[in-house]
Amino acid sequence: MRTSRAWWPPAGVLAGAGGLATSYAVAELLHVRDSPVVAVAEGVIALTPGKVAKWAIDTFGTDDKLVLILGILAILVVVFGLIGRWAHRRWWAAASGYAVLAGVAALAVLTKPTPSLIDLAPIVVGLLTWLVALALLAEWLRRWELVEDGDDPAAEPMHTRRHFFLVAGAVAAVAAAGGLVGRVASSARRRAEQSRRLLRIEGVTAPAVPDGVVVGVEGVSPWQTPNDDFYLIDTAIIRPTIAPADWELRIHGMVEREIRLSYADLVRREITEDWITLSCVSNEVGGELVGNAWWSGVRLAALLAEAGPREGADAVLQTSEDGWTCGTPLAALMDERNAMLAVAMNGEPLPIEHGFPVRTIVPGLYGYVSATKWVVDMEVTRFADITAYWTDKGWAEHGPVKPASTIEVPGDGADVPAGELVCAGVAWFQHTGIAAVEVQVDGGPWRRASLAATPNVDTWVQWRAVVDLPPGEHLLRVRAVDAEGRTQTGVVADVLPDGATGWHTIGVTAKA
Known part of the structure; x- marks a missing residue:
């Protein structure tokens, strides 16, 4: 890269990085949750077809959002490089490129719930940084080019190149400073974490694992899933950070009276607690997107009864702070099950990742129609x-x-050793319960397993069985029988549209 022409694409990338960094810094200083890149990423997620979203979750797991962000940044590097090339001969094309990028970011921000003009400030600052930084770099690149072409014999080549690299260093310093300022100003999560650590909720108790709920086989999932190990599925690139003092829930729509609850109002009510297992609709047969925890909160049935749903209402549209929505059957929120606005998980205030300060828990429903984290709105x-x-x-x-x-x-x-083999695992069917678990070897007869105890029908149950395996390869299958006597289907179905079905099957080799 000894000539000026080779430096136009890197100049575009450097100017682009400066604009991204300053927009990030302004977003954090103004406490705008979605910086432009984050807003675009969440917009991409919102527009992604269901089958593509499922493929991303299956392929990348909890790293899917990181992969998306890296992909967007990679695309931006290419686009910034092209804009740098365009600036060499057609400045209007480079400016138009920046304007298009800013327009995409603005559209993503304005389509978020309750946008405001302040949310556009990071985009405006980023756009101005792009234009100014590229103009300065382009000025010295053009002077360098004139020297190379002999059109400015009075100029010194080394002097011109040195000025270009000085300007490039200054732009790089601005980018680094913007990133640093953004990190320092990123106080929302720190403030939320601090308020969470200091929070004491009257009526919330520490969990005590019930007697007899474990089968005592090493390798079986713990009865109580620790908070750090509980599965995480959500669509937020940056998870909302809400201090309890800033949280409010609105219950409205087809109701006799609208209710607005602050966090203090909510936790002054009677606290209900229970063991409840949550499982994701994206969980494949034999998958790990399931966990069991001790949840504490306020029953939704009482709150909705106070609001007084009108005749004809059959759903509640829940909305998260980040704009995510789900439609929940009204009956499921008002029947005898312990549907709640949860404020604590395993005896501690909810982790931010799991919906702090308040989330919805509805036993017997998959989370995509019920479990709203950071819930702020319920429309009957x-x-x-x-x-x-x-x-x-x-x-x-x-x-x-x-x-x-x-x-x-x-x-x-x-x-495994040939002969008697202990096999074990878990089964669940929230809001109905598990009556039996059966194990099959190589397509033979189904044999009943022994079950551990359960405190209610909303939790999983551990099971244990002993099978006899002669030397060789074998297939083991498991199925459950629910509390109403129905046997789990062996028909294989994908997670889309309403959850996977089929018998979990594994292969083992028994050795003499």
């Missing part, structure tokens, strides 16, 4: 009048959980 309505985030992507409108069972011991593909 009708399914005929609404759509929601995942139903717009092809998932079913109603999402009752399906019975499921897994073999956790031994592992798939394991070598």
Whole structure:
């Protein structure tokens, strides 16, 4: 890269990095949750078809959002490089390129819930940085080019190049400073974490694992899933950070009276607590997107009864702070199940990742139609009048959980001693319960396993069985029987549109 022409694309990339850094810094200084890149990323997620979203979750797991951000940044590097090339001969094309990028970011920000003009400030600052930085770099590149072409014999080549690299260093310093300022100013999460650590909620108790709920087989999932190990599925690139003092819930729509609750109002009410298992609709047969925790909160049935749903209402459209929505059957929120506005998980205030300060928990429903983290709005309505985030992507409108069972011991593909083998795992069917678990070897008869105790029908149950394996390769299958006597189906179905079905099957090799 000894000539000026080779430096036009890097100059575009450097100017682009400076603009991104300053927009990030302004977003953090003004406490705008979505910086332009984040807003665009969440816009991409919102527009992604359901099958593509499922593929991303299956392929990248919890790293899917990181992959998306890296992909957007990679595309921006290419675009910034092209803009740098355009600036060499057609400055208007470079300026137009920046304007298009700013327009895409502005559209992503303005389509978020309750946007304001202040949300556009990071985009405006970023655009101005792009234009000024590239103009300064282009000025010295053009002077360098004149020297190379002999059109400015009085200029010294080394002097001209030195000035270009000085300007490039200054732009790089601005980019680094913007990133540093953004990191220092990023106080929202720190403030939320501090308020969470200091929070004491009257009526919330520490969990005590019930007697008899474990089968005592090493390798089976712990009865209580620790907060740090509980599965995480959400669409937020940057998770909302809400201090309890700033949280408010509005219950409105087809109701006799609108209710607005502050956090203090909520936790002054009677606290209910229970063991509840949550499982994701994206969980494959034998998957790990399931966990069991001790949840504490306020029952939704009482709150909705106070609001007084009107005749004809059959749904509640829940909305998260980040704009995510789901439609929940009104009946499921008002029947005898312990549907709640949860404020604590395993005896501690909710982790931010799991919805602090308040989230919704509804036993017996998949989370995509019920478990709203950072919930701030509940509109009592009708399914005929609404759509929601995942139903717009092809998932079913109603999402009752399906019975499921897994073999956790031994592992798939394991070598085991021939003869008697202990196998074990978990089964769940929230809001109905599990009555029996059956194990099959090589397509033979189904044999009943022994079950551990459970405190209610909303939790998983551990099971244990002993099978006899002669030397050789074997297939083990498991199925559950629910509390109403129905056997878990062996028909294989994908997670889309309303949850996977089929019997979990593993292969083992028994060695003499």
